[in-house]
Amino acid sequence: MAESVKVLPQDIQDIIDVHEWDMRTREGVQRFRELKAKSLPSVALDGDLVYESLIPMQAELIDEILRRYKEKNQNE
């Protein structure tokens, strides 16, 4: 899953911070539970669980990231 994020275009990489949690670890499990995720792999954006058990198409992921970015920055 992280791979699909790592290959995002540079202009998208510039506006996001990526965190990957390892489900083998207690920290990863804790984050998984905080997000109320149920299956793997899972992707959360801004703390919201957006994709579960599926790897989104790159275009779909970019659209969602940009939508959230614009929403957060619309008043600036």
Add this chain to the structure above:
Amino acid sequence: MKNKIAANQYIYHTRGVCPPEIHFKIHDGKIRDLRFVGGGCPGNAQLVSRLLEDKPLAQVLEYLKGIDCRNDTSCQQELAGAIQAVQNGTLDIAESFKVQEDNTPMRSVALIGNLAGDNVALENILEHIQGCDVAAILCLGNLTGDSRLNRNLIKTIRRKKIMALQGETDWQYSQRSEQPDMPNIEPRMRDWLLQLPQVLTFKLNTRISMAFFGDYIQRLPDYSDFEPFALEMNMVCGLTNFMQDETVLPALEAMIPQFRVDIIIFSQLKKWGHWHIAGKDFISLGPASDANGLSWGLLEVDDEKIEFKIMQAEYDGG
């Protein structure tokens, strides 16, 4: 260059002295948490530990020189040997939790959970087990509890050579950190509890099984998520809350291909349960005794089929 050694725990197996093991930590070139385990004079050993606490290794070695007690050695000489073994790299760092492996394939095993010091319950269950054809008996913690019979229970387990696993209360006793209102037990009993394995692996035919008490192991100092069997514990304790959260079972299923074992047994929940997920069996042991009488688990393998039964026995006295 300063000889700086990171905080690590060591277990040294002695020769020729009363305590079979010496446990200690080394942090920044100083000795910590020294403990002579399993024999000897507990009072003197405790004094030695206090006097040496946080002393630089070179100074400790000076103190230990030339003390003879028996068999041409002494606890002090053994400790010196342990420190030198660390310094010359022949003593490995101890794992954060103790794993015991039994590679003899068995067809059946009797499982007893949470005895909590009830020796009468143990004696009754052992009598009931006698009527069944089991290859081994395994007591998962807690072995001890708020009971005056803790001592008798430990004696029964030792006398009958029953496999036993440490539970959280047992760990607290071994660290002298039990709840203040718990009955006192002798130092050698505490040492015995300290030496118990925290994870046991065994074979049921070709199926590899692991048993452990519960999540206190994850809170042990220096616990690593990447030690053998930590993944299984993290999934059972952290992810599924001892299989009580069914919503995360899809995630568990995704992690199962990385498991080392086929059968996972735990006893912290104190509730009987058996789940079969993605080819693996998860078993929760209920208490050995409750209002309904006595219970133990019979785990059998026939060809490759796992069968788990809860066996009921009557409580006779106690």
